[in-house]
Amino acid sequence: MFLFPIISQASWEFDNITNKKRVDEGSNKKSLKSSGYWNLEFKIHIDNNWSETKSTYEWCSGSGTWSDPYIIENVIVNGGNSGSPILIENSKVYFRIKNCTFYNSGSGYYPLLNEGGIKMVNVTKGTIINNTAFDNRVGMVLDNSENNTLSGNTPNNNNGEGILLYRSNNNLVWGNTVNNNNGAGIRLYRSNNNTISGNTVNNNNGAGIYLYIRSNNNLVWGNIVNNNNEEGIRLYLSDNNILSGNTANNNNGAGIYLYQYNDNNNISENIANNNIRYGILLEESNNNLVWGNTANNNKRSGMYLHHSDNNTLSGNTANYNSDRGIFLHYGNNNTISGNIAINNYYGINLIFSNYNDIIGNKLFDNNICYSKDETSRENTFKSNLCVKNEPSEADWIISGVIGIIITSIILIGLSVLFWQFKRKVK
Incomplete structure (x- = not known):
């Protein structure tokens, strides 16, 4: 009957002795402070005990209020x-944690046990600023944490992600440099209403920024996401996000990739140039x-657009691409309006795509202005301007075809008025 209380008391006494020993050891390590930094020989673990940490270690100060937060700084x-x-x-x-260096974490297992240079679990009101994290499983981890700020940090050369948000909402991740990580630069997993802004996310082995599985209502704005081994920015099963003003160039995948089941997102005013595959790719x-x-x-x-329906592509520029300016493959009920496509092989190309509106686009100096195969039906091509395009050999006829409505087309320069099929349709 009394075994558990005895063991519990013994365990408490042992922990107390251990903690006292660690406190004493920490107090005796003043000699490890050099050049304004504390080089600790033990890990820091705070579990709702900031006041104890402050009273024990010189490198922790403050009182935990908005005007006087607890501060850990200049720690390695x-x-x-x-x-x-x-x-x-x-x-x-x-x-606030600032001007610290954290390295050589354990490996853990994705995603629940991921160890990070900095790991925060069930935490609010934290500011992580101007820290360095390298050679960790993940540079920085937020797990079930809200209303925190990660700013000006350098989580580089980690074995997984540079920054990982897992089930973490309403956080601000801005102005960080997240390069050369073995996974994604910044990954959100089931994390909503976060702002990812002004970060430099280059040369990562995965995607630069990855919104993964039900990461909704996030703002990804003004980031530089270049030279990543996969996509610059990738979404999977994530809705109602805004991707705006980002630069996603020279990535090995697409610049921006919506991969399966991403709906009601706003992709605006981004630059996606010189990527190995596509500038912007929407799939399912x-x-x-x-x-x-x-x-x-x-x-x-x-x-x-691949197997993607009811999307609007408007006011975009798609020039000098090796294949197509704009390509719809199994895409239905999309609106393609007011775009400019210059010097591509195809200006606009439709295959197995129906009921799309192609309106008011400017298609200049493409080998083929507009092309659709005979499997694409009931598309409307209206008020478009084709200039100095070569004639298509496979796509347009005047009569005998079900499936294209042509009005207000202007053809200038080397083009002819209409194109003819190689194979006549009777």
Whole structure:
């Protein structure tokens, strides 16, 4: 009957002795402070005990209020390849971690046990600023944490992601440099209403920025996302996000890729140039607005809709792409309006795509202005301007075809008035 209380009391006494020993050890490590930095030989673990940490260690100050947050600064922690160099749990007070270096965490397992240079679990009101994290499983981890700010940090050369938000909402991630990580630069997993802004996310082995599985209502704005081994920005099963003003160039995949089941997103005023595949690619993604983007000099198409319906592509520029300016493949009920496509092989190309409105586009100096195969029906091509395009050999006829409505077309220069099929339709 009394065994559990005895064991519990013994365990408490042992932990107390251990904690006292660690406190004493920490107090005796003043000699490790040099050049304004504390080089700790133990990991930092705060579990709703900021006041105890402050009273024990000189490198922690403050009182946890908005005007006087707890501050940990100028600390270097080696994780010893086990656990996270700094782990903060169950914290609801204001705190700030700045000018610290955290490295050599344990590996953990994605996503629940991921160890990070900095790991925060069930935390609010934290500001992580101007820190460095390298050689960790993940540079920085927010797990079930809200209303935190990550700013000016450098999580580079980590074994997984640079920054990972897991089930974490209403956080601000801005002005960080997130390069050369073995996974994605910044990944959100089931994380909503976050702002990802002004970050430089280059040369990562995965996507630069990845919104993964039900990461909804996020703002991804003004980031530089170049030279990543996969896509610049990738969404999977994520809705109602805004991707605006980002630069996604020279990535090995697409500049911006909506991969399966991404609906009602706003993709606006981004630059997606010189990517190995596509500038902007939507796959099995519906009801998205893609407007005011630039997708030039990509190895395949500037903009590609694959099995994607009810999307609007408006006011975009898709020039000098090796294949198509704008390509619809199994895309239905889309609106393609007011775009400019210059010097592509095809200006606009439709295959197995029906009931689309192609309206008011400017298609200049393409080998073929507009092309659709005989499997594409009931598309409207209206008020478009084709200038100095070569005639298509496979796409247009005057009569005998069900499936294209042509009004107000202007053809100038080397073009002819209408195109003819190689094979006549009777």
